Amino acid sequence: MTGNASLHTFAIGDIHGRADLLEEMLSGISGKARDEGIDYRIVFLGDIMDRGPESLRALDLVIQTLRDRPGSKLICGNHDAIPLLILDETDPVARADLVSHWRDLGGSETMLSFGLPLEASITAEEIRSRFGDERLQCLRDAERYVELDHHILVHAGLKPGIALAEQEAQALMWIRGEFLNASASFGKIVVHGHTITASERVEVFPNRIAIDTGAFATNILSALHISPSGDVSVLQATAAGPGPCRFLEGRPLTRSHDNVDLLF
Numbered sequence: 421m422t423g424n425a426s427l428h429t430f431a432i433g434d435i436h437g438r439a440d441l442l443e444e445m446l447s448g449i450s451g452k453a454r455d456e457g458i459d460y461r462i463v464f465l466g467d468i469m470d471r472g473p474e475s476l477r478a479l480d481l482v483i484q485t486l487r488d489r490p491g492s493k494l495i496c497g498n499h500d501a502i503p504l505l506i507l508d509e510t511d512p513v514a515r516a517d518l519v520s521h522w523r524d525l526g527g528s529e530t531m532l533s534f535g536l537p538l539e540a541s542i543t544a545e546e547i548r549s550r551f552g553d554e555r556l557q558c559l560r561d562a563e564r565y566v567e568l569d570h571h572i573l574v575h576a577g578l579k580p581g582i583a584l585a586e587q588e589a590q591a592l593m594w595i596r597g598e599f600l601n602a603s604a605s606f607g608k609i610v611v612h613g614h615t616i617t618a619s620e621r622v623e624v625f626p627n628r629i630a631i632d633t634g635a636f637a638t639n640i641l642s643a644l645h646i647s648p649s650g651d652v653s654v655l656q657a658t659a660a661g662p663g664p665c666r667f668l669e670g671r672p673l674t675r676s677h678d679n680v681d682l683l684f
Contacts, residue, residue, distance in 0.1 A: 427491060428453070428460040429646040430655070431573050433631035434497065434613040435464070437472025437529060440665055441641035442481050444657040448667030449643070452655070462489055463566050465613040465631070466497025466575035466593070470526030472636040476533040483558050496562035497575040497614065498593040499525060503547050504559055515544065564592050567608070570650030576614035577628070578606055603627065603677040611644055622654045622672040629672075642670055
């Protein structure tokens with residue numbers, strides 16, 4: 421991603437419209453980096469939108485971060501891709517099916533954040549006009565994955581036995597069981613979101629690290645701090661009731677594929 425060997429990476433898990441948690445996370449990371457004197461980039465693991473109440477503001481925070489932090493990247497999540505699929509679909513029946521699918525996944529809440537009433541029809545014209553060119557281009561420019569020296573950052577996961585460069589976009593955005601149940605090494609540790617962890621904590625397996633802690637439902641947004649050496653630590657932004665969000669160090673859960681759980 422960059423020639424700067426001292427650059428730290430902060431990978432942020434699925435946001436799903438929780439702009440309040442994202443804002444706290446970005447502010448906390450900035451303060452941590454300032455206090456520790458480190459240079460850093462942000463990698464968003466996708467699913468910026470849907471389900472939560474503030475998809476518009478969350479997406480704008482992502483765009484601002486990509487602009488302000490050199491080397492930062494957005495990885496395309498399955499939720500982020502659906503509006504683009506709707507725009508690119510020329511068959512009216514297929515497009516209507518995509519709109520219905522998006523509603524089921526929280527697309528109505530996303531469009532509400534853009535000012536479209538919940539009962540209004542979601543059309544390609546409404547998506548195009550309300551998102552605007554810059555936001556749509558940000559989604560179109562999103563990465564399939566990001567490879568670091570010791571880690572592979574991806575939205576959903578990797579298909580076992582397939583070289584990284586040959587992985588299909590569908591698997592990178594949607595895969596679950598085949599990836600989650602794989603015990604073999606992927607060459608590097610895979611950092612992913614997409615599937616909410618059962619513990620609502622970041623879960624560390626021998627071959628992968630799951631950082632989707634279900635922000636829209638749990639009020640916990642998680643991130644992984646990856647140092648240039650490959651060492652990792654967990655950061656979280658949390659909200660409890662109507663009070664302000666909090667930024668804190670998280671406690672990951674070490675897990676193995678034979679279901680033996682050990683706390684760090």
